Amino acid sequence: MPQSFALACVESNSPSLSCDCLAHRFGNAADRPDRVPSYVSDMTEAEWQVIRAVLPVPAWLEGRGGRPEGFCHRQMIDAVRYVADNGVKWANLPADFPPYRRVHAFARRWQVTGLLAELHDRLRDKVRQKEGRAVDPTAAIVDSQSVRAAANIPRSTSGWDGGKRVGGRKRHLVVDCLGMVLAVAVTAASVQDRDAAVPLLERLRKMYFSIRLVWADGGYAGRLVDWAAEKLQLTLDIVKRSDDTTGFVVLPRRWVVERTLSWLMRSRRLARDYETLPAMHEAMVLWSMTMLMSGRLAGRRPRCFQPAGTASAVNTPGRT
Template sequence: MSQSVASACVESNSLPPSCDCLAHRFGNAADGPERTPSYVSDMTEAEWRVVRPLLPIPAWLEGRGGRPEGYCHRVMLDAVRYVVDNGVKWANLPADFPPYRRVHAFARRWQVTGLLAELHDRLRDRVRRKEGRLPDPTAAIVDSQSVRAATNIPRPTSGWDGGKKVGGRKRHLVVDCLGLVLAVAVTPASVQDRDAAVGLLEWLRGQYFSTRLVWADGGYAGRLVDWAQDKLQLTLDIVRRTDDTTGFVVLPRRWVVERTLSWLMRSRRLVRDYETLPAMHEAMVLWSMTMLMSSRLAGRRPAAFRRSASRAR
């Protein structure tokens, strides 16, 4: 990156003189120095204006326990986004972020308390409204993706996917017709798609009663189709490849979830599974999607798109 481009990036992303996050207004973050955004993963001012009103209210601010946070919410979010986007170890966070143990504790707390899921769902609803859709979907697509596991992954939570010849974990996604994540579950790679889909479809039916139709590939065929119809009143439509099909073919409806899986692979933290806990890998999927959705709402094209466009020119 040239010096002029870098300076322009920093200038366009600079924090306002006084940050308006809840930790600055009501917590202890006002005593800390302000940070100037300088990485591609940092939120722009437009993104922060989108995210700021959708942030969950901390428990300490509502009198439900805990203590006021000592670090700016925007800085903490940017720190987590840096890890997700660049795939670095928590301990390798740049020095202009808060101490990595505090950032990791922030990300873990948001995962455990459901604050991350709350922010993710609010952003998804905003994107759906922007696209002229109702917040609750009427149809969805389900699929899975096996990823190799790092050496720190506990053996009981990993397995071998014989079909893909991948040892590690498998992330199972249910997405809407825009490709936005509705549900995610991470299992050992040895778990069959139809077995993992049972819990996902039950959760989907309970959370979004308006959903009546789910498209899937041939891995979900069989008894799962009848079970979904009888127990959940949910139609599971299997989209199959024809026998004479060779090579890559875009299949109706299934391409939507395949595109979402490719979106996730842009986040380097998700190219391989580094998370000791499967729940933290699920959180990383949600963090990745919040980055994509906030960029879309702010009218900012992701870096991968910019690079592709420049190469095409």
């Protein structure tokens, strides 16, 4: 990247080159704190301040075991966002990020320990408050999406969706009325929606006791409706297409979760399933949503222009 372009990026994205992440303040981070944000997936200064305020405290900082991290939290998060946004292999991370093995270990550790879910839920609460909603939702929408699997996906966790004619995996989402993810589960594509909904709705009830109503499509009709009412005290409202409807029609309530599924497809890592473990696919869904929510909370990403007078004006399109 030309030096003049890099300087323009610094001026618009990072007014201060010093890093205030926990790893630099209290850990062993001795890497390059002056890394210049160069990619669309990199957090702007406004986004970093949003995420910095809700970052979960690692165990080592609270004296609960583990060693202080040796790499910048901001750079680690930017590296994971780069993988989610661009769909590259971990080994193909650009050289200005920390070593890819450390980045993958960071992403895996945050998924296993629940730190990623904690960060995601805190950002979702901020979005709901910004939109004038209560933190605890009272209604939700459930749906699924089948995606093709890459060659590295084991057969034990993949299958064939006969209805969509897709071989791979299926991600099941429960979202609130703003389209923010409340719960996610990844199964083989052969698993029926109503079967996957049983553990998903059980988890939803444990996490959000305030929810009383869940909208769903015809794939969830049948015994699941009675089971949800008896076991979980949830009203499962089936929103069906009318018999005389032809072509594409926006259905009440169901369009919200359909929009969320389309948001996820913007992340190339989620356009096809590349994750060996279904749990890592679920983590990539949460990473994708954190990118969307941090951008929404921080406002539109500023454009990064080449200074006037150069041979050609170069800019990086912003993310809304």
